[in-house]
Amino acid sequence: MANYFNTLSLREKLNQLGVCDFMDSAEFLDGVNALKGKKLVIVGCGAQGLNQGLNLRDSGLDVSYTLRKEAIEGKRDSWKNATENNFKVGTYEELIPTADVVINLTPDKQHTAVVNAIMPLMKEGATLSYSHGFNIVEEGTQIRKDLTVIMVAPKCPGSEVRAEYVRGFGVPTLIAVHPENDPQGKGLAQAKAYCVGTGGHKAGVLKSSFVAEVKSDLMGEQTILCGLLQTGSILSFDKMVEKGIDKGYASKLVQYGVEVITEALKQGGITAMMDRLSNPAKIKAFEISEELKDIMRPLFQKHQDDIMSGEFSRIMMEDWANGDKNLLAWRAETGETAFEKTPAGDVKIGEQEYFDNYTLMVAFVRAGVELAFETMVQAGIKPESAYYESLHETPLIANTIARKKLFEMNRVISDTAEYGCYLFDQACKPLLADFMKKVDTDLVGKNFNEGKDGAVDNKTLIAVNHAIRNHEVEIIGAELRKAMTAMKTIKTA
Amino acid sequence: MKKPVVHITNFNLKFKDKSVLKDLCWTINSGENWLLSGESGNGKTSLAKAIANLIPSYGTIELNLNPLNNLVDGVHYVANWYQFKDLEGQANFYYQQRYHKQAATTTNSVSSELKHFGQQNSLEQDTLNPIVEALGFKSLLSATLIELSSGEHKKLQLIKALWLKPKLLILDLPYNGLDAASRKNLNLLLDQLVEDGAQLILISNEAEMPSSINRFARIEDGKLVASAAMQYVNNLTKIEKPLPAFFQEKQWSSTKSHLVKMIDVNVSYGNKKVLKNINWEVKAGEKWALQGPNGSGKSTLLSLICADHPQAFANNFYLFGNLRGSGESIWEIKERIGLISPELHWYFDPTATVWQSIVSGFYDSSGLFCDPGYTKRVQADELIHFFGLDDYKNTLMNQLPLGKQRLALLGRTIIKNPELLILDEPCQGLDQQQTFHFNKLIDELSKNGTTLIYVGHFESQLPDCIEKRIVLENGEVQVIENISNKNYVTRSEQSLCI
Numbered sequence: 001m002a003n004y005f006n007t008l009s010l011r012e013k014l015n016q017l018g019v020c021d022f023m024d025s026a027e028f029l030d031g032v033n034a035l036k037g038k039k040l041v042i043v044g045c046g047a048q049g050l051n052q053g054l055n056l057r058d059s060g061l062d063v064s065y066t067l068r069k070e071a072i073e074g075k076r077d078s079w080k081n082a083t084e085n086n087f088k089v090g091t092y093e094e095l096i097p098t099a100d101v102v103i104n105l106t107p108d109k110q111h112t113a114v115v116n117a118i119m120p121l122m123k124e125g126a127t128l129s130y131s132h133g134f135n136i137v138e139e140g141t142q143i144r145k146d147l148t149v150i151m152v153a154p155k156c157p158g159s160e161v162r163a164e165y166v167r168g169f170g171v172p173t174l175i176a177v178h179p180e181n182d183p184q185g186k187g188l189a190q191a192k193a194y195c196v197g198t199g200g201h202k203a204g205v206l207k208s209s210f211v212a213e214v215k216s217d218l219m220g221e222q223t224i225l226c227g228l229l230q231t232g233s234i235l236s237f238d239k240m241v242e243k244g245i246d247k248g249y250a251s252k253l254v255q256y257g258v259e260v261i262t263e264a265l266k267q268g269g270i271t272a273m274m275d276r277l278s279n280p281a282k283i284k285a286f287e288i289s290e291e292l293k294d295i296m297r298p299l300f301q302k303h304q305d306d307i308m309s310g311e312f313s314r315i316m317m318e319d320w321a322n323g324d325k326n327l328l329a330w331r332a333e334t335g336e337t338a339f340e341k342t343p344a345g346d347v348k349i350g351e352q353e354y355f356d357n358y359t360l361m362v363a364f365v366r367a368g369v370e371l372a373f374e375t376m377v378q379a380g381i382k383p384e385s386a387y388y389e390s391l392h393e394t395p396l397i398a399n400t401i402a403r404k405k406l407f408e409m410n411r412v413i414s415d416t417a418e419y420g421c422y423l424f425d426q427a428c429k430p431l432l433a434d435f436m437k438k439v440d441t442d443l444v445g446k447n448f449n450e451g452k453d454g455a456v457d458n459k460t461l462i463a464v465n466h467a468i469r470n471h472e473v474e475i476i477g478a479e480l481r482k483a484m485t486a487m488k489t490i491k492t493a
Numbered sequence: 494m495k496k497p498v499v500h501i502t503n504f505n506l507k508f509k510d511k512s513v514l515k516d517l518c519w520t521i522n523s524g525e526n527w528l529l530s531g532e533s534g535n536g537k538t539s540l541a542k543a544i545a546n547l548i549p550s551y552g553t554i555e556l557n558l559n560p561l562n563n564l565v566d567g568v569h570y571v572a573n574w575y576q577f578k579d580l581e582g583q584a585n586f587y588y589q590q591r592y593h594k595q596a597a598t599t600t601n602s603v604s605s606e607l608k609h610f611g612q613q614n615s616l617e618q619d620t621l622n623p624i625v626e627a628l629g630f631k632s633l634l635s636a637t638l639i640e641l642s643s644g645e646h647k648k649l650q651l652i653k654a655l656w657l658k659p660k661l662l663i664l665d666l667p668y669n670g671l672d673a674a675s676r677k678n679l680n681l682l683l684d685q686l687v688e689d690g691a692q693l694i695l696i697s698n699e700a701e702m703p704s705s706i707n708r709f710a711r712i713e714d715g716k717l718v719a720s721a722a723m724q725y726v727n728n729l730t731k732i733e734k735p736l737p738a739f740f741q742e743k744q745w746s747s748t749k750s751h752l753v754k755m756i757d758v759n760v761s762y763g764n765k766k767v768l769k770n771i772n773w774e775v776k777a778g779e780k781w782a783l784q785g786p787n788g789s790g791k792s793t794l795l796s797l798i799c800a801d802h803p804q805a806f807a808n809n810f811y812l813f814g815n816l817r818g819s820g821e822s823i824w825e826i827k828e829r830i831g832l833i834s835p836e837l838h839w840y841f842d843p844t845a846t847v848w849q850s851i852v853s854g855f856y857d858s859s860g861l862f863c864d865p866g867y868t869k870r871v872q873a874d875e876l877i878h879f880f881g882l883d884d885y886k887n888t889l890m891n892q893l894p895l896g897k898q899r900l901a902l903l904g905r906t907i908i909k910n911p912e913l914l915i916l917d918e919p920c921q922g923l924d925q926q927q928t929f930h931f932n933k934l935i936d937e938l939s940k941n942g943t944t945l946i947y948v949g950h951f952e953s954q955l956p957d958c959i960e961k962r963i964v965l966e967n968g969e970v971q972v973i974e975n976i977s978n979k980n981y982v983t984r985s986e987q988s989l990c991i
Contacts, residue, residue, distance in 0.1 A: 036820065054593060054803065060822035084594035084762075086807040163587035167842065168824075168858025202862060 001140035003310040005211055013380075016179070019209035020382035022480065027192065028201040032059050034186070034193035038100035041066050043092075043114055045078035047158030048131060049105035052198050053087060055165045059197040064088035066095040066118075096121035101190065103129045109320065109415045111135035119144055125183075127190055132217065133210035134416060136178060138313035149181035150191040151210060154200055155388055156396065161198060170199030172483070174206045174388065176213055204483030206384055216381045218307045220389030222420025223300055223375075224368035225397045226413060229258060230334070230406050230421055231428045232364035235436055236444045237339035239360075245445040248345020253354065253445070255344050257361055259402035260354040262395040269391065269477040270366050271469050276355045277362060279456040281448040285363040286464045288443070292367035295435055299427055300375045303420070308379055316419045327415070330422035335407045353447070360444040366468075369394060373473040383476040391473055392480075496557040497522050498661065498692060499544060504552030506536050509888075514540065515715035517552070521708075523559060526693040528702055531711040532924040533896025537696050538573060540712075541663045544694070545570035558660040562690030565614065569659035573666040573696075573895055573922065574839075575646045577638045588840035588859065589801040591640050592793075594762070600638040603649065607634075610653050624655045627678040629787065640762075643835035644670030644787050655682050662686065663694040666895075668701065669921045670835055672786040672950055676701055698924050699951070736937055737875040743910050745942035749776045752913055752944055753798055754811040760793055760804045760968075767793050769968045777912075780945040780958045782976070785965035791948055794965065795834065795917055798946070800826040827857040833906040834917035838899065843891035847882055847901045848873060850890055854905035876904045895922040903931060907938060914938070917948040932956035 005013065040063045042053050049065070057063045065082040069091050072079050082089045096102060096118050106114050112135060115128075122128065127148040135141050136149065143149050154161045156171035164171050173195050177187035188207075195201045221227075233254045240250035264273040274282050306312040319326045334340065355362065369391045376386035400409045410418045442448050468474070499521035506514035513536040521527060529537055543550035545568045558566060578584050579599045601609075611618060625631055628648050633641065641649065647670050654662055662683075668676050680703040683693060687705040695702060710719045753775040760768040768790045775781060785791050796802040797810065800823035810817045812826055831854070842860035845853065849861040852873045856863065865873070877886055880900050890898050899922045906914070916935070920928040935956040939945055949955050964972040 032822070050595070057803075057806070058800070058823040060820045060825070062820075081595060085803040159585075162593070163585070163590070166588050166590075167840075167860060168853075168856060169860070169862050 001142070003313065004137045004140045005215070005308075006310050007140070008211075013211070016209045016211040017215065017380040018382055019176070019207065019212055020384050021207040022384055022483075023205045023207055025201065028196050028205075030189070030193070032061060032193045032197045034189040035061055035101065035197065036193075038062065039064070039098050040101045040103060041095045041099035042103045042105055043067075043118065044104070044106035045082040045087075045089075046105070046107075048154075048161070049078070049103075049158075050081045050085070051158040051162035052103070052105065052154070053082075054085065054162055055199055056194070056197040057087070058165070059199075061197055064090065064095060066090055066092050068092070092118055092121055097123055099123070099126060101127040101129060101194075103194075105131055107415065108132055108134050112139055112141060115141055115143075119147075122147060127187070128181075129191075129194065130210075132414070133176070133178075133214040134218075134313070136210050137214040138310065139317070143178070143181050145181070146183060147181055148184060148187045148190070149178035149210075150187045150194070151176040151178070151208075151213065152191055152194045152198070152200075153213065154198060155392060164203070165199035168202075170202040172204045172206070172388070172392070172480075173198065173200030174208050174213060176208045176210050178210050204480060206388060208385055212381060212385050215307055215379070216376055216385045216389040218312065218416060218420060219304050219376050219379075219381075220372055220386075220393060221413065221417035222312075222424050223303055224365075224372040224390050225393050226410070226417050226421035227424030227428065228296075228364060228368040229394075229397055229401060230410075231425050231432070232361060232368075233258065233401065233406060234337055234339055234425075235429070235432060236358070236360055237337075237342075239436060239439055240441065240445040241338065243441045243445065245441060246345060246347075247342050249347050249349075250445065251339060251342040252344035252347060252349060253358055254339060254361075255405055256349070256402050257354045257358040258365075258398040259395070260351055261358065261361055261365060262398040264355075265365060265369070265391065266395040267481075269474050269481070270369060270471065271474055273362060273365065274468050276352070277359060278356070278449050278454060279461055280452055280454060281356065281359050283456060283460055283464050284443070284448065285359050285366065286468065288360070289363040289367040289370075291435065292363060292432075293371050295431060296367065296371060296428065297375075299424070299431060300371045302427075303424060304375045304379050312420065312423075313416075316416065319419065320415075327419050327422070330426070331407070331410060331418070334410060334422070337406070340405055340407050356447045356449060358444060359442075359448045360439060363443075365394065370471060370473060377472070383472055384480065387473060387476050387480055391477055495523060497555075498525075498557055498559070500553075500555040500557075501540075501544070502553045502555075504540065504543065504550065504554070506539050506551065512715060514712070517712075517715060517717050519710075519717045521692070521694070524692075525708045526687060526695070526703070526705050527708045527710060528695045528697065528706045529710050529712070530696070530698050531713070532926065533899075533922060534894040535712045536715070537712060538665055538894060541570060541665055541694065541696060544568060544661075545663055556661075559690065562660065564658045564660045564690055567659055568661045568663060569654050569657055570663045571650050571654045571665060571667060573669065575643075575650055577646065579639075586639060586840070588836065589796060591642075592796060592802045592804075594803075598637055602635060602637050603630075603641070604634040606638060606649070607652070607656075611656070614657055616656055621652075621656050624652050624682060627682055628652060628675055629678075632788070642670075642787075642792050643839055647671065648675065648787070651679060655686065658686060658689065658691060660690070661692050661694070663696070665696045666922065667695070668697060668699050670787070670918060670950065675787060680704070734879055736934065737872065737879055739872050739875065740907075740910050740938065740941065743941065745777065745912050745944070749778070750814065751776050751811065752813055755797075756809040758797065758808045758810050760790075760797070760802070760808075767968050771970055773963060773970065773973065775913075775944060775946065777944055778942050780939055780956075780960050781947065782955055782959045782962040783946055783948045783965070784952075784962055785971070789965040790968040791965055792834070792836070792917065795915055795946070795948070798913075799830060799832055799915060824857065829912045830857075830915055831906040831909065831911035831913070832915045832917075833902055833919045834915070835921060838902055838921075841890065841898075841902065843889070845890055846887050847885045847890065847893070847897075848877065848887060850901045851876060851904040851908055854908040872908065876908055880904050896924065896927065899923055900927065907934075910938070910941065911943070913944045913946070915946045918950065919947075920949070920954055928954055 040061055042049050042065050045065050053063045065087050067078055102118060124146050130151045131153045133151055153174045154171045161171050175191040175195055195205055237250050237254045241247055264276050277285055372390040373386045377383055497520045501519040504514055504517040542548045544554060630648055633645060683703040684705045709722055710717050751774050755771050755773045758768055758771040783791055797805050806818040813829060815821055845860045852865050853861045855869055877883060920931055936958045939958045961975050
């Protein structure tokens, strides 16, 4: 199968990359009607599968689950999830032929196998729904021409999809219709109805395309989201230990710091995150993040280029075929880092202390978010899409690091994210070696403001604030966040 | 002379600009066990937390706990609220999550939670069992924390405190959500603790208390006023303010059509049956009391009616005339119901303001996600005034004492003047006067033809309009009967408790 994106003309590439429409709530007035009375069959019952299914059923839709025979016979977790919540469960042969909409919520890596198994069973004119476009775009899977292919991707973990729905809200969601598979022109109406069914329409819906979703999603996850947070965490920890900071303290600061710092990011963008620092610390963080951006820019560009050309997915699929040789080796390496092996100390770190003593991470986050956003936009991805895949998701990964540290964080994210994360981390560490030599404990481990009088130059501060606040990610972010202000804060620390 | 055990001088507490406690002084001598009562929001909880050194104190608090007895040194405070975390240290749980089954366990089991607590405090396992038995907790040991109801979480906290045996034990509204038998046994266990040398401070407005309580106090005008006995508010004043006029705009006709009809309804988790063959009809306009001991299935029954329980889809059960699972959305059901329950309160958005919380009742959401428009704004303001919450209108819920939060949520419950009111222990955390007022308000509202299902562990706290009751035990219907108003009055005077 050929990479779908690479089969397109440049005009069509740009056309599909540019699909980006932040939808008005008035577009959802038809509610779930387009799916009312239709048979929805979800493939897979993990966190996304179960929680989306609970929401869809509670919205009055007819939901059942289909699982592989082995999962049913072995009474695996997915079978338990579905049956214990009183859903009908059946094999592919039993349920797929009856389905009006088949919702594929299995892990990315299984998509080719799953789609090959279900496609022949699907009835004429039915709809196939994805939550990630990798299979269509990168693997180039061809779907039967009579079938409609849509994507509905809630931009949150499954448990939150449910929690927000139950409280009468929803999570931001991305939807798309595959232009090659919309024979009846019903794709968009069904995707919108699906969105209403999961509550997503209340928190902001972005109409995108399979192509834009894949190319931006891959870029975000491997650079700022997982890659840079991993690199920054490991380098910060090692620096503190090198400089004699207590290991337990260092471990706790790194594990929870990124979550506390990015909570401010989530609520008020880079501006709010930087504003949590004192004026001198803000100026310092600005300066080193500018330096970091210069150092890392070529690496971010390489990642984006490889994603666009299909090179990234080619080598990753090679590794899949090779029994995940690289992935498993890198995973093991992550498990062996000193940070991973040092438990968080039993010390209390106040919320503000996470900012004051971890200025370096604030700089990493600003540099990474802005770079990822800029690089995506330069490559033809629209700012709204770029925002979701950079700034918006950073606090979610940070929360996972707070809960699980790096090794487990990598295991819960998708296989593509994990592979890309290691790829980035391997290349980024040597790139930052010289920079890290200059870093001392005032930036990581100790309070930056200690022994300083807090004085700053007016002009410098004004220029720095101006640069932070007028970055495009801040302008578009303020707009998009308006739609989701009501979302609950996630917190561990 | 012996030094007092607790000596508080010039304790001050402010809420915003208002002084709540002013130069309060309190001396607790050896052998004294205090009951602290009084209206909600007057600083009792803050005072208790300060004694337990959980919040900074603005005044002097001197502790001289008896060094001679061999109880655990220090003060242990059992909060009127509870908190638990999952295995990853997070507390991001959501409303009714406990009814959704996930194969992977995310929270500790009760038994390992207790084991951990015992190890932390070097407690002996065999002293735990009698406490667990007395509070009827044995069957819950294998449950996970997420599966517990709010009343069961409350009990777990009490079990820990009783097992710990601290020198000074402070209990803040310990009877909330506890059935009569558990309350009685709790009091016996507390008396036992006192015999072993502990001292008690009990914050409560209930008539029931351990017999070892020998000192009584109220907080009045920011000061502690000691009295010889529990002071009951004898002259509960009638509500003078009229109910906002918009409540009269909608009248529900008593067509005697059924709003709820359950036919052999069953709910079970694995082998554990929580509801067994329930047959129950609630007709339009009827006023029901739902009763039964802790763990009898009341909350589960109500969760089916409120469209919060997934097993509704596996049962033969009609809501508002429609078979459940025939294409209706839960929001269409919730629209017709006004609900308050301990769990709704516990999971409610703590960062919403009082005003937002009340308005969210129009939309059945936890927190407000849209602009309500002019009419609803005005109605909300009227109701806020009616509840006396004007000063707190823009205050975040998590900054308010429990009683005030509860008042705001009661406003949320009734604001849309719903067809069906489900009040599950609505008056938890309220004082006697507030409870009296609220029940009068329900009597008034029910004249609109509203259908009512009311759960209250204290039968003395039911509104007068109740005319029928259903009693559950072990998940089965024990009794369905009419209760005449006259009978009801005599019973409430005896304070017969279920």
